[in-house]
Amino acid sequence: MKKCHKCKSNEASIHDAEIGDFCLDCHNEYMAELLGVSITNNFSKIVSFNDAERIVHQFEISNMIMPGFSVWKAEEIDGGYQFEILLKPEENQVWAIEQLHQKILTGLGYKTLSRRLDSNFIDNAIHLKNEQYSLKSVGTCRIQYSKRENICLIVDGKRISLDDFGRALTAFEGFNLDFQIRDLSDEVLGKDTVLHRVSINSNVIMERFERTLGWFLEHNFLSYKHKSACEEALFERIDELELLCKYGSRDDAEDVGRKMKRRLAAIDNDTDDFPNYLVEMIDQVIGKKS
Numbered sequence: 001m002k003k004c005h006k007c008k009s010n011e012a013s014i015h016d017a018e019i020g021d022f023c024l025d026c027h028n029e030y031m032a033e034l035l036g037v038s039i040t041n042n043f044s045k046i047v048s049f050n051d052a053e054r055i056v057h058q059f060e061i062s063n064m065i066m067p068g069f070s071v072w073k074a075e076e077i078d079g080g081y082q083f084e085i086l087l088k089p090e091e092n093q094v095w096a097i098e099q100l101h102q103k104i105l106t107g108l109g110y111k112t113l114s115r116r117l118d119s120n121f122i123d124n125a126i127h128l129k130n131e132q133y134s135l136k137s138v139g140t141c142r143i144q145y146s147k148r149e150n151i152c153l154i155v156d157g158k159r160i161s162l163d164d165f166g167r168a169l170t171a172f173e174g175f176n177l178d179f180q181i182r183d184l185s186d187e188v189l190g191k192d193t194v195l196h197r198v199s200i201n202s203n204v205i206m207e208r209f210e211r212t213l214g215w216f217l218e219h220n221f222l223s224y225k226h227k228s229a230c231e232e233a234l235f236e237r238i239d240e241l242e243l244l245c246k247y248g249s250r251d252d253a254e255d256v257g258r259k260m261k262r263r264l265a266a267i268d269n270d271t272d273d274f275p276n277y278l279v280e281m282i283d284q285v286i287g288k289k290s
């Protein structure tokens, strides 16, 4: 066990060949100084939330600052739930903590496993602690792998082997299973959520962008009265641009982003600042400095 280089008392949990071994607190102090940002220390390190069945789950909250991003983590104590929020170190960290709490609530509100009340043994159910579960037709899980434990899935905070998961899938024999692997910091599935198929073809995104604009423009003029509604409607199109960026080609996404910005700039309007906010969002999505 290595001690932290800086405080010389805590166990070092972050190992960097160049800057040395640090505990999380000292690492953050070092990074904050390096990046010229302040550290957010005033938050509850342990938080508890109820899930959909009113069972309490306790989480440990931690923050790690790195060049370019700050990650807020919630890891369940005595359970497998994990949630994450990613933002830039110079952005509002208190907001990130609120988002993290919200994400925990949303995630806990959704169950992928449904408990079977049948008293007879169901051979393709998932059996955990004298309970039987089947899979819902929409679900989410975290992929976990370690050499010691091999691969397993964390479903509703519970560890499920691939064998058990596979056997539970036989309840849907003959159906299709679509999948989309997403970063832990992406949005989570919540109550009353399904996955929706959405095209990320560049032309389709631009067509939908133009159609959305059409609801608010009169002869290419945007009145200040419709500005916020128009912006809000376009957020969805920018979300599609983000999906293109993540799952499609980055070059295509940059191209679509440029087209969107050019189109927005060509709109006559009587507002003070249109389309500055939208342009900023587009730049953020395609990873350009505004």
Ligand SMILES: [Zn+2]
Pocket: 004, 005, 006, 007, 008, 009, 010, 022, 023, 024, 025, 026, 027
């Ligand atoms: Zn330390």
